[in-house]
Amino acid sequence: MRRKPGTVLALEAAILSVLVELARAGTGSVHGFELAKHLRDDEGGRTLTAHGTLYKALSRMETAGWLTSTWEDADEATAEGRPRRRLYSITADGRAALARAESAQTSVRFDPGWSPS
Amino acid sequence: MSDRSSRLVLGWVRFYTQGLPDEAGPRRRAEIESDLWEQCHDPTERAGVALILRCARGVPADLWWRYRTLVMTRSLRSSDMDSSTSWNWWVALTGLITVALIVTGVGAGIDGAGDSAWALTSVVGSLVSGGLILAGLYKRTSDLIAGSWMIVIGALAGGPFGLPVAALIVLSGLWSGNLRFSATTQSEPRLVVARRHQHALTRRWYLWLIVAVAVAGLGFGALYVQESTGFVPDDCGEFNPCWQDTAAWATWALSFLGAMVSAGIAVVLGVAHLFVRRRPTYPQPGPVTST
Numbered sequence: 001m002r003r004k005p006g007t008v009l010a011l012e013a014a015i016l017s018v019l020v021e022l023a024r025a026g027t028g029s030v031h032g033f034e035l036a037k038h039l040r041d042d043e044g045g046r047t048l049t050a051h052g053t054l055y056k057a058l059s060r061m062e063t064a065g066w067l068t069s070t071w072e073d074a075d076e077a078t079a080e081g082r083p084r085r086r087l088y089s090i091t092a093d094g095r096a097a098l099a100r101a102e103s104a105q106t107s108v109r110f111d112p113g114w115s116p117s
Numbered sequence: 118m119s120d121r122s123s124r125l126v127l128g129w130v131r132f133y134t135q136g137l138p139d140e141a142g143p144r145r146r147a148e149i150e151s152d153l154w155e156q157c158h159d160p161t162e163r164a165g166v167a168l169i170l171r172c173a174r175g176v177p178a179d180l181w182w183r184y185r186t187l188v189m190t191r192s193l194r195s196s197d198m199d200s201s202t203s204w205n206w207w208v209a210l211t212g213l214i215t216v217a218l219i220v221t222g223v224g225a226g227i228d229g230a231g232d233s234a235w236a237l238t239s240v241v242g243s244l245v246s247g248g249l250i251l252a253g254l255y256k257r258t259s260d261l262i263a264g265s266w267m268i269v270i271g272a273l274a275g276g277p278f279g280l281p282v283a284a285l286i287v288l289s290g291l292w293s294g295n296l297r298f299s300a301t302t303q304s305e306p307r308l309v310v311a312r313r314h315q316h317a318l319t320r321r322w323y324l325w326l327i328v329a330v331a332v333a334g335l336g337f338g339a340l341y342v343q344e345s346t347g348f349v350p351d352d353c354g355e356f357n358p359c360w361q362d363t364a365a366w367a368t369w370a371l372s373f374l375g376a377m378v379s380a381g382i383a384v385v386l387g388v389a390h391l392f393v394r395r396r397p398t399y400p401q402p403g404p405v406t407s408t
Contacts, residue, residue: 033155051149052175056182083151
């Protein structure tokens with residue numbers, strides 16, 4: 001089934017949310033594994049998001065213009081003796097998509113109009 | 118353990134990214150390699166079996182991503198280079214299987230002429246099924262989606278005995294991105310189709326030709342050796358089956374298949390070189406993202 005254009009899936013909203021939080025904390029970009037760890041911690045889960053699920057979502061979101069990605073500097077990776085990381089950061093379109101997803105979630109949430117306190 | 122698990126996961130990634138365009142396949146492999154390294158070197162994370170389970174949970178997403186990437190690549194090639202429905206190994210394989218299906222069905226019908234109902238079912242069923250598949254192969258040159266549906270319906274029309282054939286055709290069609298059942302959307306990845314990829318396709322054909330000729334050569338060589346050494350005893354037969362007879366039959370089948378595939382590829386390469394239109398320009402590599 002094909003989803004409507006502009007629809008934000010739960011995983012995509014979670015990824016955007018993590019990226020916004022990290023940007024607020026001063027981390028402009030993050031690699032896939034770090035993202036998987038944050039997603040797990042935020043959801044209180046025990047397992048990391050599967051490779052296929054995570055990178056497929058990232059690829060789709062990048063195509064939609066919600067994220068940008070670049071390879072980190074090769075010298076930095078070589079100096080630390082590890083493979084190069086692909087770093088993802090959120091775009092203005094991504095922030096708008098997250099805001100849209102959050103407002104859609106709020107509008108369908110039951111609101112009794114009063115608080116028990 | 119984590120080394121072995123990493124190798125296993127990377128093997129799977131190499132498997133499902135083979136044949137993908139230059140931008141998509143190597144990038145996915147590099148990203149997973151980096152991810153695996155990070156997980157293995159993170160003291161707070163488990164590796165080993167956890168790596169394999171994490172990979173296994175994403176297998177459906179991996180396969181779907183591969184299919185969509187291939188479909189988009191072919192779609193781009195269709196608009197840019199007019200060769201999305203060009204001949205390739207899947208078309209050749211499907212054609213050969215279908216011809217074999219028709220010949221077997223009609224032959225079985227003629228052999229079983231004593232039972233007229235069964236004979237008629239066999240002949241008509243194989244002709245309808247095979248005809249639909251061949252018509253679908255032709256139709257997909259002008260309408261990929263309609264052609265794909267015709268091929269699938271034709272393959273399924275083979276009935277219970279044709280199910281393995283249908284499964285082989287459909288699964289290999291999905292794996293190679295040759296079957297498409299709906300229009301692609303703009304939200305799919307913009308993949309780079311560079312000149313070197315076009316050359317790589319031709320190179321791959323020649324590679325397959327070499328492999329097929331080698332298989333046929335080995336098979337015929339083995340047959341010659343078997344014959345000259347009297348490998349199969351004279352008393353092998355219906356009431357006295359022996360493994361040498363089975364081995365000889367398997368060698369013959371391998372030789373025949375290798376020869377047929379070689380001939381098919383040679384014809385495809387010949388036709389490609391004679392008739393494929395050569396364009397002076399190709400799309401320039403562009404950014405992968407649409408930002």
